[in-house]
Amino acid sequence: MNYALHEVLEVHEIAAFKTTCLTKSKTMKALVTDQLLKDIMQQDIDLSTRQLQEYASILSNAKK
Template structure:
């Protein structure tokens, strides 16, 4: 079994990380501006989930390159 990522797979992961970073930035920025407590909670939860997703994608990228 091949233990490394192909070039297209690496580029796809980089694109996903970039997109998730953009979403995280937007959720965090809008969360600071919103006044509705329910919407603020939704944006806070989205930001937390986004951070976790970014960490998982980065881990996948670094673990596969190291092997």
């Protein structure tokens, strides 16, 4: 599929931001002692990982 340049750049920007958020969540999870908060953070980590895989798929298809 052909994407406009601004669309590719927007997805790249979202992926970069999501990567930063994922890194922060993984780092902060190690410092948290409350189990409920750890569980919530793990859910966020799992969701963010799946979203980044989708963004990577979109970006790889955009380059073709």
